[in-house]
Amino acid sequence: MALHAALISFISLLGVAAAQSNTSSSNAATYTNPIVPSGADPWVTRYGGYYYMTYTTATDITILRSQDLVDWSNAESKLAFDPPAGQNYSTDLWAPELHNIADRWYVIFTADPNNDSPPPSKDMLCTFSCPAVNHRMYVLESSGSDPWTSSYTLKSQLDTYDQFAIDGTYFRHTTGLYHIYSCWYTAYESWPANLCITKMSDPWTVQSNLTERQILSVPTNPWEKTPYGRTENIRLSSNEGPQQLTNPQTGQQFVIYSAARSDNRNYCLGQLELIGDDPMNNQDWKKHNEGCIFYQNALESAYGVGHASFTTSPDGTENWIVYHGMENPYSGWSARTIRAQKFGWNADGTPDFPRPGYGPYAVPSGTNATGKGMRV
Ligand SMILES: *[C@@H]1O[C@H](CO)[C@@H](O)[C@H](O)[C@H]1NC(C)=O
Ligand SMILES: *[C@@H]1O[C@H](CO)[C@@H](O)[C@H](O)[C@H]1NC(C)=O
Numbered sequence: 001m002a003l004h005a006a007l008i009s010f011i012s013l014l015g016v017a018a019a020q021s022n023t024s025s026s027n028a029a030t031y032t033n034p035i036v037p038s039g040a041d042p043w044v045t046r047y048g049g050y051y052y053m054t055y056t057t058a059t060d061i062t063i064l065r066s067q068d069l070v071d072w073s074n075a076e077s078k079l080a081f082d083p084p085a086g087q088n089y090s091t092d093l094w095a096p097e098l099h100n101i102a103d104r105w106y107v108i109f110t111a112d113p114n115n116d117s118p119p120p121s122k123d124m125l126c127t128f129s130c131p132a133v134n135h136r137m138y139v140l141e142s143s144g145s146d147p148w149t150s151s152y153t154l155k156s157q158l159d160t161y162d163q164f165a166i167d168g169t170y171f172r173h174t175t176g177l178y179h180i181y182s183c184w185y186t187a188y189e190s191w192p193a194n195l196c197i198t199k200m201s202d203p204w205t206v207q208s209n210l211t212e213r214q215i216l217s218v219p220t221n222p223w224e225k226t227p228y229g230r231t232e233n234i235r236l237s238s239n240e241g242p243q244q245l246t247n248p249q250t251g252q253q254f255v256i257y258s259a260a261r262s263d264n265r266n267y268c269l270g271q272l273e274l275i276g277d278d279p280m281n282n283q284d285w286k287k288h289n290e291g292c293i294f295y296q297n298a299l300e301s302a303y304g305v306g307h308a309s310f311t312t313s314p315d316g317t318e319n320w321i322v323y324h325g326m327e328n329p330y331s332g333w334s335a336r337t338i339r340a341q342k343f344g345w346n347a348d349g350t351p352d353f354p355r356p357g358y359g360p361y362a363v364p365s366g367t368n369a370t371g372k373g374m375r376v
């Protein structure tokens with residue numbers, strides 16, 4: 001696959017030749033994955049003619065912007081937040097997301113003090129000198145209504161009852177705003193990592209108390225465990241990276257989350273659907289227990305695909321998934337790169353994700369060709 005991808009990149013560099021070979025087609029231009037050569041936990045939103053991307057740098061909050069969803073080689077970069085040392089949020093800044101709520105932008109992210117100290121116990125069999133115990137959720141607020149020119153300041157820690165919390169996201173519903181994040185049962189129980197929901201009164205304030213917090217999903221299925229179907233050491237079973245997805249035709253509300261474990265090939269996407277009226281009622285959610293809805297494609301060396309976010313093509317007509325994956329399933333977290341693919345919808349309104357791969361794929365509909373030699 002490496003050879004193939006390299007060859008395609010080379011052809012793209014030649015640009016003109018690739019474009020000329022398909023001049024009869026109206027959407028002949030193609031791109032290949034990855035769209036960013038290194039990175040994890042990508043999050044993308046489209047606003048005012050630009051795509052804004054956040055991802056895990058671990059040391060700060062950096063925002064990229066590009067007019068092109070699948071070409072970030074000329075993206076601009078903005079350092080939104082560089083945490084001071086010695087705080088509970090100084091290290092391991094993970095999975096930032098940039099949300100536009102009530103004319104301000106909120107960056108919701110995970111962080112911890114002192115680099116996940118104590119160091120990881122062997123195979124994370126921790127009872128209890130456990131890494132990750134101090135991970136918490138934090139929120140930055142923009143100074144104005146523009147995500148790029150704004151400055152960002154730390155607004156608040158999100159209340160997770162002084163318990164493990166990672167990968168938090170906002171869930172918007174007619175009944176209000178919610179925080180959905182990866183949680184443990186208790187402060188010192190460690191894995192499995194579940195999905196929890198709490199109600200918010202504003203983007204930086206959790207209103208629910210611990211009794212009201214609800215667990216929406218527990219990684220009980222074989223495909224949610226690592227290795228697949230593992231019956232012992234459930235500490236390596238994870239539900240994380242939750243992300244709201246709305247079917248624009250039917251209005252169906254989903255939470256697409258990542259399952260299994262992010263450092264290996266089994267990482268994949270699972271699906272919850274809100275089938276009732278109240279996100280705080282766990283009986284109002286339906287879990288797709290049958291298997292991952294987006295998962296490794298060994299035939300194309302696309303492994304560990306997960307931690308997705310969703311956006312649309314420049315003209316708004318297509319749905320796109322932006323996710324990370326690895327070509328080498330043995331190198332762990334460092335092998336992750338950022339990818340994007342178009343997806344559709346099944347007859348029952350659920351998302352219909354493609355098989356993960358490297359392309360070449362047609363560029364997103366409405367991609368601006370001007371100023372890009374290879375996309376005439
Ligand atoms: C830092 O985190 C610890 C453990 O959760 C907590 O006890 C302490 O109050 C926090 N410090 C601040 C300044 O919030
Ligand atoms: C949580 O909030 C509910 C509703 O306000 C209240 O009835 C309950 O006593 C609270 N629980 C705790 C532990 O504070």
Ligand SMILES: *[C@@H]1O[C@H](CO)[C@@H](O)[C@H](O)[C@H]1NC(C)=O
Nearest residue numbers: 049067314368369370371372
């Ligand atoms: C297309 O790209 C050109 C050159 O970067 C830019 O001037 C123009 O505003 C863009 N048009 C749209 C619709 O994004």
Ligand SMILES: CC(=O)N[C@H]1CO[C@H](CO)[C@@H](O)[C@@H]1O
Nearest residue numbers: 018019021022028029030360
């Ligand atoms: C370079 C390129 O995109 N070539 C494509 C042109 O269109 C034909 C037919 O659809 C494809 O097979 C090529 O891959």
